[in-house]
Amino acid sequence: MLQSKLLIPTLRDAPSEADVVSHQLMLRAGLIRPLAAGIYTYLPLGWRVLRKVSSIIREEMDRIGAQEMLMPAMQPAELWQQSGRYSLYGPELVRLYDRHNREFALGPTHEEVITSLIRDEVNSYRKLPMILYQIQTKFRDERRPRYGLLRGREFMMKDAYSFDADWESLDDTYRNVYYAYTRIFDRCGLTYRVVEADAGTIGGEGETHEFMALADIGEDTVAVCSHCSYSANLETAYTRHGASPAEARTVPKPEKIHTPGVRTIDQLTASLDIEAGHILKTLIYMADGRPVAVIVRGDHEVNETKLKNALRANHIELANEEIVRQHTGAPIGFAGPVGLSLPLWIDQEAAIIESGVAGANEPNYHLRYVVPGRDFPLEHIGDYRNVTEGDSCPHCEGTFKFYRGIEVGHVFKLGTKYSAALGAGFLNAAGRENPVIMGCYGIGVSRILSAVIEQNHDDGGILWPMAIAPFHVHLIPVSVQDPVQRGLAEKLYYRLQAEGMEVLMDDREERPGVKFKDSDLIGIPIRIVVGKQAGEGLVEIKERGQAAAEVIGYEDVVTHVLGRMKS
Amino acid sequence: MLQSKLLIPTLRDAPSEADVVSHQLMLRAGLIRPLAAGIYTYLPLGWRVLRKVSSIIREEMDRIGAQEMLMPAMQPAELWQQSGRYSLYGPELVRLYDRHNREFALGPTHEEVITSLIRDEVNSYRKLPMILYQIQTKFRDERRPRYGLLRGREFMMKDAYSFDADWESLDDTYRNVYYAYTRIFDRCGLTYRVVEADAGTIGGEGETHEFMALADIGEDTVAVCSHCSYSANLETAYTRHGASPAEARTVPKPEKIHTPGVRTIDQLTASLDIEAGHILKTLIYMADGRPVAVIVRGDHEVNETKLKNALRANHIELANEEIVRQHTGAPIGFAGPVGLSLPLWIDQEAAIIESGVAGANEPNYHLRYVVPGRDFPLEHIGDYRNVTEGDSCPHCEGTFKFYRGIEVGHVFKLGTKYSAALGAGFLNAAGRENPVIMGCYGIGVSRILSAVIEQNHDDGGILWPMAIAPFHVHLIPVSVQDPVQRGLAEKLYYRLQAEGMEVLMDDREERPGVKFKDSDLIGIPIRIVVGKQAGEGLVEIKERGQAAAEVIGYEDVVTHVLGRMKS
Structure with missing residues (x-):
């Protein structure tokens, strides 16, 4: 696309409300704009990234046989009363009345809706196991919305729900989703840890893991064993119980x-x-x-x-x-x-x-x-205390090291909490009615953007991983007034696009310094500069993280770009 | 996909609440389920259709240079007060209070949000013209939600907004969107008329057209000239003014x-x-x-x-x-x-x-x-009256015929109504400040499903146009217990998918009658039946609308299907 027409309102300085780097860069690079506290518009560049993340999620969820659907945001309050969460959720649940004075909640999550759907529509073990998911705008009236997309009041989530006939089958389903999640976060280029977690308000009887993108601004503390694979959210991390009481010794009275x-x-x-x-x-x-x-x-x-x-x-x-x-x-x-x-x-x-x-x-x-x-x-x-750094791992001789993490994914074994409350049963092979065994699985889609930027930036701006970059190539004619530069740039623009690459061409009449600063800020992975050597058919190519550019002939550009996209 | 695992809860009979055919078929074919009045869950099959419609819309909007983005559903009431619509919109606007008792509206449309964004971010004619769009869940608390997705309270819309430096430029932009809309509705397989319309609550100073899918259940009446291209919503249709007063004649006193x-x-x-x-x-x-x-x-x-x-x-x-x-x-x-x-x-x-x-x-x-x-x-x-059928066309010698129409699209020249109210100005080439000239453009994405089904069904169920069908091919082994039939069906299943076709295989252990009835109901365009002749390598192929099937060798299936997909 042509940068002159694209809505990318870059800013030299970060607005004062932004106190973490990802939030600052998202505002500065023109990815988002606030409409109210914790409520953001995704501008075209931010939306492109979000769509790519969503595509990766769809591919990996579809790969494990999950079925995409879409449930309503407006949910009748009665459903939440049936599950008992209407009062539990407190002021974080956005509530409203319709014109007939009926009460609704705006869904922060959809256990109630999906469980009542499955109760009505799935009655036989033959349909199980089943995984359903949606990618949707959610609402949660946070007490302190902050950090841009990290803790918003309106945000995008992928939520999935699984239905199994028994716990063994849920184990398989859970494992499938777990590994789909690792593939999703790997493909998004995140550095993360999977940690044992607490089920929180969602409740549930079984296992639960969080996928934590490591970042200093993370709101969670993760305890990681120095030796074995044990890692857990501080909320739930436990340590080997200390020495047994010292041998009885005479202690004076208090x-x-x-x-x-x-x-x-x-x-x-x-x-x-x-x-x-x-x-x-x-x-x-x-x-x-x-x-x-x-x-x-x-x-x-x-x-x-x-x-x-x-x-x-x-x-x-x-x-x-x-x-x-x-x-x-x-x-x-x-x-x-x-x-x-x-x-x-x-x-x-x-x-x-x-x-x-x-x-x-x-x-x-x-x-x-x-x-x-x-x-x-x-x-x-x-055990009522937080473990501390240096505490012993409960599983081996290692000790804990602490990291800060951003929760980007969460998988739960819910069991029958909702199916029992809402009466979602099925007939098993023997014809007997059983409550369906559920799991639920979330990914903070918009939050991934923040986490990726926290992990991938430098003083100049963002460094997008190729898989979710808003464009693959940033093509910059230094002077669009120069017909040679402009001509060569346009030729490359069409040629790269013909190869299926997404190209942003900076066709603005701006000083080179402005263009390069904006380019660093936006963080498109490959930059091609068409400058003074255009007359000789030469251009500069450079990856966003690299210091020095390479000069190559324009005929070699496609090959070079393809090579760098694969690597 | 395998039908045994897919959530397609078909119904023999339509629930009593559904009084039009599209609503009945959407419930019976397992496309949607109600959660509350006018609020629906899109089940996997319905969601697939909706995603295809969305893709067509994206392709055609992107083709005219429109930029996709996403604005929030929760909008501060102050914005609506600034535009004056907060009171005008009445009880159809869903309102809520956040935990700090600040008032919000759930967006039925986004003129206020986008205008305030453009006010803040676009200040020069160099960025104009610009078209921004989003595909999003909207909220409107209808007094009488009905007809399934036709008049819902939570629905999916594509809304676009254009920004031009002058009216001539808006004319071009308007024309571009207008023709993009005709391509979108053509590709969705709709029979429709573009009619002159009234601007309604959105207001505006200029031209406005509605795209009306013709259907007996349509809530609008469309007057169409028998001769020329004039057609208009009854709301706005006008006729040639009748004869001038008869020559004065002595009339007695009252x-x-x-x-x-x-x-x-x-x-x-x-x-x-x-x-x-x-x-x-x-x-x-x-x-x-x-x-x-x-x-x-x-x-x-x-x-x-x-x-x-x-x-x-x-x-x-x-x-x-x-x-x-x-x-x-x-x-x-x-x-x-x-x-x-x-x-x-x-x-x-x-x-x-x-x-x-x-x-x-x-x-x-x-x-x-x-x-x-x-x-x-x-x-x-x-002119304060409705035209009647038979009235004269204002532009030619033709007379009006009436049709019923479902409004699936609407294009408006807004002018400066919102840019003036919200102070969205820009500097023109001469450095002078002017209010930006706006247009707005809507498509009822979920409503298209209803309109398509109203126009494409028979007694047995839906007849999906290929471009938006949930799957291209419905592959039905008559008896999945029969290893020959099952084997051949599976071979075809993988082969067709390898060719990029979307195949639903009915691998359920159901009686043939049930399978065929469900197949007609769901309405996938091409049906391939693997039955008794499987042993000879023969299968039956038939398009959904056709009465008789053709028997062909299984090696010819791919060619046949490709041919029928193109036609």
């Missing part, structure tokens, strides 16, 4: 110490000259409105996902000052397990502290010589 | 006649033994809340579009009984122009009635010998 104003772990370690690992950090949480106490080692962080799952709660949050005072008799900072009349949830590493320091449930006092099991009951012991 | 209970034109013609053409039918309308009287001949119907445009009103409706009584002193049925103290809007054909009958503005009385201009002032004469 002793109150005056700690005026000492409310944090740091203050406590400094004022008492102890290690954080000897502190029994006690936090009061509200779990679905009921208070509980959680005890972890002072150098550990509570893992709210694990805690929530252990509590079987829908929602947990730290208790406010008022509730803490009410239950501990002290302001925040002085809670401890001794004498506390709340359910105690003790992390397994805290439970084996030989002699610890804890809050005294009294303003400005702590206790030392606190022995778990002796001075407070070990009611609910479990 | 005379009151007792007409107890005579309130309709039919009753009046019967009781007075006169022709409807001699009656001055008088209707009271409310135009943006103000009452007006409209006078048309008794055998004519008021054209509310023409009337609304003439009144420059946003909204008109017939006045209710109370308002009629208040202004005429009589119940509905006795209004007349004589002595009426309301603005009078007189259709040009009514204005030349020599001596007419009209209501007397008194219960149970009419007047005869009413002479327009003598007995009531000819305040606003104009």
Whole structure:
């Protein structure tokens, strides 16, 4: 296409609202424009990339026999009430009323719709297994939309749903989708890790993995074993359980110490000259409105996902000052397990502290010589903490290293959560009715653009991987006024296109500096410059990441480009 | 693909909610399923057709240099307030509030979004002309969703917007889109008429045409000249103005006649033994809340579009009984122009009635010998009526014939309506700021499916045109248990696919009758049956519309199919 007519509004500087590189470059390169917070228009260049990503997804999903379809965005609220998610989803679910005052949700995901469809239309094991998918605009009213397409309120997703007759069959289906996903992300040129994950709001009984594109701005932390293949989202990563309790040693009775104003772990370690690992950090949480106490080692962080799952709660949050005072008799900072009349949830590493320091449930006092099991009951012991870098892998002798990741894909074994709730059964070969076994699988299509740019850019702009680049070749006549340059460029323009290549020709009357800067910014993989040597039939060719160009004869251009496209 | 695994839930009978053939067949052939009134899921077969229609649209839009993009569905209410459409659109606009209580509309169309984008991003004539388009799910909360995809609340549209520096350039752009549309509808296999139309809510200053697929269930009436190329939507069709007033003749003064209970034109013609053409039918309308009287001949119907445009009103409706009584002193049925103290809007054909009958503005009385201009002032004469079949073409000696049409496309010259309202200007070659001249262009993508099926079906089901058929070939082994039949069918299945054909193989263990009935219903253009003669290497081939099949050797199948695909 001709750049003079294409809507590519490049910007010299990034708008101030963009604080990560991918967002800045997407705005600067004219890929997207905001319409409202977390809501973007895809301009022609961004849309071309999105369409290429979608094509790759379609090819790989079709390859495993998945069937494409399209479900509505507007979903009757009743469906969500049947599954129980209408209240669970909270303010992230976009809700609206139609003219008859009937309530609808704008789909952030489609488990309810597809399950009710399958309930009505598929009744026999003969039709199973079946995978259905769609590529669609989704809606989620994020509390803090940010990072451009990374966390938007209207975004593009590929969601797939599988239906199997039994769990063994689901294992196969899951594996097929899993490997289709690896091919999709490989083809998009992403560096990623597949990690064990938590099922979150979607729920489910079985396995779940996330595909994490590694990037510093990633909102997730990924723990990766230095040795074996174990990697997991920090939410769910677990470590080998530490040493068993040291052999019993006589520890004095708990002793109150005056700690005026000492409310944090740091203050406590400094004022008492102890290690954080000897502190029994006690936090009061509200779990679905009921208070509980959680005890972890002072150098550990509570893992709210694990805690929530252990509590079987829908929602947990730290208790406010008022509730803490009410239950501990002290302001925040002085809670401890001794004498506390709340359910105690003790992390397994805290439970084996030989002699610890804890809050005294009294303003400005702590206790030392606190022995778990002796001075407070070990009611609910479990793994309620985040692993830390250096912790031991649970499967081998390796230790954890942490990375930041952008979740670009997610696969779940849902089991019968939705089919049971919505009554989606089928007759098995023996003629007996069973609930269908489901899986669900998502890819953040628009999010892939952000992840790819985070991983593929330099100071000048984007470096698109060939497979999803908006064009293959950027053809730049240095001076379009020069008839020789223009003539040769046009000849190449048509010739390359005749070979099936997608060519953007910069036919603008701009200074060379502007053209080259824009070209670096847009990041088309191969650049061909038609300049002063055009009279001799020579042009410059260069890949976006390369420093130096190569001068070649114009007859060799097609061969060169084909060679570089394949490599 | 293998039919045993594909989700094609065919139905023997049409669900009772479907009252037109295309809706019935779409449900029966497993193309769509309803989720709520006017909201449908596209099942795999329906989605395949929709994707083919979309591809044709993309090819033809790209061919005229249009650039594809994607704008958000969620649009800030402020934008719609700026254009003035937020209140005008009424309850058809789906509205919602986000978690911060900001108001949004779900886009039924995108003039506001694109105009504000162009305002911000395009500032020079050098970028013009420009055409941008998208294929997208739209939302319109129809009062009476019906006819399946014909009038839905969530539907797929291709909307395009053009930006030109002057009206002459818009003429070219408009013509380019117009002809792209004819190619699109031709390729989709539609029988249609391009008609002059009314701009409706979108507004605009210039030309506008509708592309009407002819079908008895069409919601629009199209007047087509028997002789020349003039055709127009009934909303906007006009006719040659009738004869000038007959030469002055002495007509007696108006005379009151007792007409107890005579309130309709039919009753009046019967009781007075006169022709409807001699009656001055008088209707009271409310135009943006103000009452007006409209006078048309008794055998004519008021054209509310023409009337609304003439009144420059946003909204008109017939006045209710109370308002009629208040202004005429009589119940509905006795209004007349004589002595009426309301603005009078007189259709040009009514204005030349020599001596007419009209209501007397008194219960149970009419007047005869009413002479327009003598007995009531000819305040606003104009064309306020629907043309009728047989009326004269305004351009030639032909007369009108009426058809019913489904609006599948619409092209508008918008002019500066939106660019002026939203401040979208550009610098022309002389460096002066001008508002950009816009056009907008829509295609009802999902609606095309309904229109095609209305035009292409028989008692057995759908007859898809090859270009948009979900598959090219339906391959049916009569008995999949028979290894010879199955073997030959599979061989053909792979061979045809290797030639690039899309093949659906009915590998189900169903009775032949069921398979053939489903095949007719689904309507794939070419059917190949592998039956008893498989052992001799013979198969039956037949096009969906043909009565008799041809027996051919299996080596000839590829050639045959290719031949039929091209024809």
